[in-house]
Amino acid sequence: SYELTQPPSVSVSPGQTARIICSGDVLPQQFVYWYQHKAGQAPVLVIYKDKERPSGIPERFSGSTSGTIVTLTIDGVQAEDEADYYCQSTDSSGGFHVLFGGGTKLTVL
Amino acid sequence: QVQLVESGGGVVQPGRSLRLSCAAFGFTFSNNGMHWVRQAPGKGLEWVAVISGDGSKKYYADSLKDRFTISRDNYKNTLFLQVESLRPEDTAIYYCARFGTSVNALDIWGQGTMVTASS
Numbered sequence: 001s002y003e004l005t006q007p008p009s010v011s012v013s014p015g016q017t018a019r020i021i022c023s024g025d026v027l028p029q030q031f032v033y034w035y036q037h038k039a040g041q042a043p044v045l046v047i048y049k050d051k052e053r054p055s056g057i058p059e060r061f062s063g064s065t066s067g068t069i070v071t072l073t074i075d076g077v078q079a080e081d082e083a084d085y086y087c088q089s090t091d092s093s094g095g096f097h098v099l100f101g102g103g104t105k106l107t108v109l
Numbered sequence: 110q111v112q113l114v115e116s117g118g119g120v121v122q123p124g125r126s127l128r129l130s131c132a133a134f135g136f137t138f139s140n141n142g143m144h145w146v147r148q149a150p151g152k153g154l155e156w157v158a159v160i161s162g163d164g165s166k167k168y169y170a171d172s173l174k175d176r177f178t179i180s181r182d183n184y185k186n187t188l189f190l191q192v193e194s195l196r197p198e199d200t201a202i203y204y205c206a207r208f209g210t211s212v213n214a215l216d217i218w219g220q221g222t223m224v225t226a227s228s
Contacts, residue, residue: 033214035154042204042218043146043154054212086154088214096159096168098144098215103153 002026004087004101011107018074020104022087025068032070033088034063036081037103043086047072074106082108111135111217113205118222121195131188131205131219139163139183142208144215145190147201155201158190159208195226 004024012018022032034047045054047063050070060075074081087101117129131143145157158169158179167179178191188205202221209216 031213033212035215037154042220043206043215044218045209045212045214045216048212048214048216052212054216084153088154096166097170098146098156098159100146100154100156 002091002099004089004099006085006087006101006104008102009105009107011109012077013109014079015076018077018081018106020072020074020085020087020106021069022072022101023069024089024101026091027065027068027070027089030089030091032063032065034061034072035086035088036083037086038083046085077106077108079108082106111207113207113217113219115203115205115219115222118203118224120225120227122228123195123197123226125195127192127195127224129190129192129203129205129222129224131190133186133188133207136207136217138181138186141210143179143181143188144206144208145177145179145188146204146206146215146218147199148204148221149198149201152201157203160188192224195224197226200224200226 031049035043036046037043046061051063062073084103086103091097112134114132144159160167160179176193180189204221205219206215207217
């Protein structure tokens with residue numbers, strides 16, 4: 001098995017750039033996906049296959065990779081972006097076992 | 110409208126069994142693999158299980174595979190999760206999610222159903 005590690009929290013002021021990282025040894029070999037989760041709501045996919053944005057997701061959300069670290073970047077953070085963010089990947093033994101990072105609480109000051 | 114609606118949660122005594130359901134609307138249910146994901150109070154998302162579109166393949170989180178069974182009825186567009194010998198640590202919101210083939214990710218999620226294992 002393997003792990004995906006995220007910082008527990010990130011804080012930014014409105015209009016600034018938020019960067020949430022996710023690290024894991026298998027990330028160079030596997031795609032990463034990012035979900036936004038607000039309390040009491042269903043999680044929402046915001047980035048797929050490392051850097052692709054689903055339709056309906058604002059352009060201020062972007063993803064990037066560098067070796068064993070992937071980054072979710074939110075440019076021009078808005079109050080509505082305050083949420084928990086989870087990275088997700090799959091194991092290397094066929095891709096059917098899903099793994100989530102521990103989640104990062106984004107606070108908009 | 111594409112939608113998933115979970116049901117079957119509630120307060121259940123430890124040691125009892127429980128079956129959760131997830132009704133799918135607005136898409137061809139049999140075309141998509143389906144997942145269960147749970148979130149314990151104050152904790153992060155935890156993957157539980159996945160089932161292929163035709164129901165022939167099933168995979169579970171290693172720590173849960175002995176007590177959890179995922180299944181589906183493609184005629185009724187419904188996904189199920191059977192939980193045996195419920196434990197206090199199974200207390201969580203249980204979400205069903207669709208595996209979207211165009212994005213290779215969990216692209217549609219339900220609102221979740223709360224399960225509380227308590228006497």
